[in-house]
Amino acid sequence: MLRIGIVANEPSGDLLGAALVRAIRARAPxxxxxxxxxxxxxxxxxxxxxxxxxxxxxxxTEVLAHLPELLSLRRGLLRxxxxxxxxxxxxxxxxxFNLGLERRLRxxxxxxxxxxxxxxxxxxAGRVKAIRRAVDLMLSIFPFEEPFLREAGVAVRYVxxxxxxxxxxxxxxxxxxxxxxxxxQGTLIALLPGSRVGEVARLAEPFIEAAARxxxxxxxxxxxxxxxxxxxxxxxxxxxxRCAPRLxxxxxDGQSRLxxxxxxxxxxxxxxxxxEALLSxxxxxxxxxxxxxxxxxxxQLDLVKVPQIAMANILAGRELAPEFIQGDCRPDLLAAALxxxxxxxxxxxxxxxxxxxxxxxxxxxxxxxxxxxxxxxxGQARPAAHP
Numbered sequence: 001m002l003r004i005g006i007v008a009n010e011p012s013g014d015l016l017g018a019a020l021v022r023a024i025r026a027r028a029p030x031x032x033x034x035x036x037x038x039x040x041x042x043x044x045x046x047x048x049x050x051x052x053x054x055x056x057x058x059x060x061t062e063v064l065a066h067l068p069e070l071l072s073l074r075r076g077l078l079r080x081x082x083x084x085x086x087x088x089x090x091x092x093x094x095x096x097f098n099l100g101l102e103r104r105l106r107x108x109x110x111x112x113x114x115x116x117x118x119x120x121x122x123x124x125a126g127r128v129k130a131i132r133r134a135v136d137l138m139l140s141i142f143p144f145e146e147p148f149l150r151e152a153g154v155a156v157r158y159v160x161x162x163x164x165x166x167x168x169x170x171x172x173x174x175x176x177x178x179x180x181x182x183x184x185q186g187t188l189i190a191l192l193p194g195s196r197v198g199e200v201a202r203l204a205e206p207f208i209e210a211a212a213r214x215x216x217x218x219x220x221x222x223x224x225x226x227x228x229x230x231x232x233x234x235x236x237x238x239x240x241x242r243c244a245p246r247l248x249x250x251x252x253d254g255q256s257r258l259x260x261x262x263x264x265x266x267x268x269x270x271x272x273x274x275x276e277a278l279l280s281x282x283x284x285x286x287x288x289x290x291x292x293x294x295x296x297x298x299x300q301l302d303l304v305k306v307p308q309i310a311m312a313n314i315l316a317g318r319e320l321a322p323e324f325i326q327g328d329c330r331p332d333l334l335a336a337a338l339x340x341x342x343x344x345x346x347x348x349x350x351x352x353x354x355x356x357x358x359x360x361x362x363x364x365x366x367x368x369x370x371x372x373x374x375x376x377x378x379g380q381a382r383p384a385a386h387p
Contacts, residue, residue, distance in 0.1 A: 002028050002380060005086035005110075006035040006046065007077065007101065009055040009094035011195040011228050012272035014038030016115060016141075017092040019162035021046060023371035028380065034086070035077070049080060053229075055097060074101050085110050088378045092116065095127065103134040113374055115139045117149060117156070128152040137377050139370045142315070143361065157373045160364025163272075167257065167279040169359060176261035182224070182250065189214070189338065190263035190282070191225045191249075192256060192273045193236065199269050200232050202289040204239035207267055209331035212244040214338050223249040224263060226256035265341050267334060274312040274321065279359050281352045284321045285337040286310040287329040315358050320351050 004024065008017040018040035021033055025045070036055060037046035054073060078101060081089060088111045091098030095118035102112040114135045120128045131138065131154050138156040140146050146158040174184050182188065191211060193203040211223050227233040233251055240247065252259055257276065260266060266277045266284040277284045288309065313319050322337045324330070341348060 002031040003084075003086040004031060004033050004374075005081050005089040005105075006033050006037070006041070006092065007055075007090075007094075007098055008036060008038055008041060008052060008092040009097055010052070011038060013093040013116075014040045014052060015272075016162055017041045017046075017090075018044050019166065019367040020090070020092075020115060020370050020374075023367035024374060027371055027375060035089075049077065055094065070097065077101060078104055081105055081110065082108055087111070087380070088113060088374060090115060090374065095131075099127075099130055099134045103130070106134060106136065111136045111378060113137045113139060113377065115370065116141055117145045120148070120152075128154065137373060139373060141362075141366060157369070158364070159369035159373065160366035161275070161362040162366040162370075163276060163279055164359055164362035164364070165366055167276070167359075169356065169363075171261040171280045171282075173261060173264075176258045180224070180250070180252070180255070180258055180262055182222075182262060186220060186222055187218070187265070187342065188222050188224055188263045190259045190266045190268075191223055192259075192266065192268040192277075193225070194269035194271065195228045195232070195273075197231065197235065200227075200235050203269055203287060203329070204236050205243055206287065206289075206329055206331050206334060208240055208243045208247065210267065210334035210338065211249070212247055213331055213335035215244075215247060217339065218342065221248075223247060224252065224259050225249055226252040226254060226259040228254055228256075265338060267338060270309050270323070270325075272311070274310040275315075277321075278312040278315065278355045279362075281355045281359075283341050283348045283351050284310075284312065285324070285334055285341070286312070286321045287324045287334055289326055289329050312355075315362075316354055320354060 006017060008014045021041055021044040025031055033046040036052050037048040038052040042048060074097060089102060089105050090113045091102050093116040098114065102114060106112045112135050117138055117140045118127055136155060138149055138154050140156050140158045141161040143158055146156050149156040177184050191207045193200050193207050215221050225236060227236055260277055260280040260282055263282055266282045268274055268277055268284055268286055270286050270288040274284060274286055310321050310323055312321050324333050
């Protein structure tokens, strides 16, 4: 039986990993996947050695606080895969965790693949040396990454982005609202304060207070908030009760894609959610906060090399989505940016046209291309099974 080791560390990686697992299984139905999986990968038949949430940590200072446990978990995974070697190991995103694991597995003779290139083109460019040592193949999901990595000596294949294949070119707003039991009429704003505890802890209050400011000026507005698990929902609910208990808001357990399709406008944390909002053709305002020490270190060491942080803006090559980072992540600024979109339908239409063009560039049959590349690497290339 074909055996594949796979590790995803967070919800966005779980989404990408599930699409790849599904595409590989279409070609090799007997395959067994073992590693660390979230709910989407589990639904595709992956086996997980421990809950994915134990690896979901972000930020320099936050990682330091959890470093002993993270290192222990990585050592455990290394022992597991060395004792029972898979035909190939796939690390999904989370380069700071997965590349070190991949390097050691590769040294032990296990072939390694990494899905989603680290943003070496944006910050910490020196990591490309570690990538060369760690992977037999890098699967790139953005077109500008392939020439950069190839020039740096990394074996790479651009496969496009799975989300661009999964999300329809035209989102069905009315259908999404019906599916969620929401009124068809009226303006709906989606709030996406992140998928990690630290993100929600830092962004829930400014997001809620910004929504309350908007509602005070536009009482017809309604809000929707998808939260990836019960712990985040509880944290957000506590912040909501403190800041704006009367805000007309619907909380969802997951269902972020439906929430984006149902919304007219989005206030989101930076991250994969900005790409999902782009693919849903929804104008967005982007905000982010990290631990103050993390932000200070990033600024002092000049680690960031791109003018924008939101992937939606990086792909567009300009700031179509206003960004409010760290000290600028204030309710008054966020509310003003949201209200400005509501007052400018022609601006919204132009942004939607640009997002549609980007969507088409990213729609490359990513999961199928990635599955084909993985199986070719291990000499198991075969066509997908068709129903």
